[in-house]
Amino acid sequence: MRTKIAVLVSGGGTNLQALLDAEAAGSIPDGEIKLVLSNKADAFALERAKKAGVATAVITRKAAGSKEAFEQMIHQTLLDNQIEMIILAGFMCILSQSFTEKWPGRILNIHPSLIPAFCGEGFYGLKVHEEALKRGVKVTGATVHIVNEIPDGGPILLQKAVDILPDDTPEILQRRVMEQAEWILLPKAAELVAKQISEEK
Ligand code: GRF
Numbered sequence: 001m002r003t004k005i006a007v008l009v010s011g012g013g014t015n016l017q018a019l020l021d022a023e024a025a026g027s028i029p030d031g032e033i034k035l036v037l038s039n040k041a042d043a044f045a046l047e048r049a050k051k052a053g054v055a056t057a058v059i060t061r062k063a064a065g066s067k068e069a070f071e072q073m074i075h076q077t078l079l080d081n082q083i084e085m086i087i088l089a090g091f092m093c094i095l096s097q098s099f100t101e102k103w104p105g106r107i108l109n110i111h112p113s114l115i116p117a118f119c120g121e122g123f124y125g126l127k128v129h130e131e132a133l134k135r136g137v138k139v140t141g142a143t144v145h146i147v148n149e150i151p152d153g154g155p156i157l158l159q160k161a162v163d164i165l166p167d168d169t170p171e172i173l174q175r176r177v178m179e180q181a182e183w184i185l186l187p188k189a190a191e192l193v194a195k196q197i198s199e200e201k
Helices: 014-024 044-051 067-080 126-135 170-200
Strands: 003-009 031-038 055-058 085-088 107-111 139-146 156-163
Touching: 003 014, 003 044, 003 170, 014 031, 014 044, 014 170, 031 044, 031 067, 031 170, 044 055, 085 170, 107 170, 126 170, 139 170, 156 170
Parallel strands: 003 031, 003 085, 031 055, 085 107
Antiparallel strands: 107 139, 139 156
16 A cells, blocks of 8 residues: 655655655656645645645644644644655644644655755755855755754654856756756655555554
C-alpha cells in the first residue's frame, strides 16, 4: 500500500511540481500525493495541484483565529484524509512542538542551504541566499531534513552542494539551488521515507 502524502505549501510550488512530476514519472513508487494544503488561498502551488488532479485545502491562520486552532485544523484535515507523511515544500509557517510531536519522523522539509549553515529562525527564501553571498561562501546547496520543534533542527536526510559563481545575485543563486539541488533531493527523500513507512505497516 503506497504511503499517503500531504504537501504543505505557501507560494509558487516549484518543489511541489518536482514532486508531482517525479510521482508521474514513477520515481516515488512507495508514495502517493493525496493532498496539497496551503495557508495562502492565492498560492500558485494550488493551481499546480489542481492541474495534476490532486485534492487541495486552504487553512489560513486568520480564519483559524489562533496558532493553536490553525495547527489543530491542519492536523484534523490530515487525519480526515488518512495522511501518513507530510512534506513542507515552501511552507512558510513554523509548526510548534505540539504539532510536530504528533508526527514523529513523518514530516520532511526542504531548506535552501547546507544545514547547519544559514538556517534557523528568520532564514527562509531569498534571505538564505543573500546571507550566503554576504558571507562569501563558495559552495552552498540544499538540505532535506526531518522536522522537529527546532526550526531546521531535525535529523538531516539528504544534502546536495551547488557552486556559487562570481556574478551570482540572490535570485540567480536561488534558481540554481532549486534546479540543481532542491528539485532533485525532495523527490528522492520523499521516496526514501515513503518506502520506510510502507515497510513498517
Ligand atoms: C524554496 O526556496 C524552498 O527552498 C523554500 O521555499 C522556497 C519556495 O519554494 N523552502 P517553492 O517554489 O514554493 O517550492
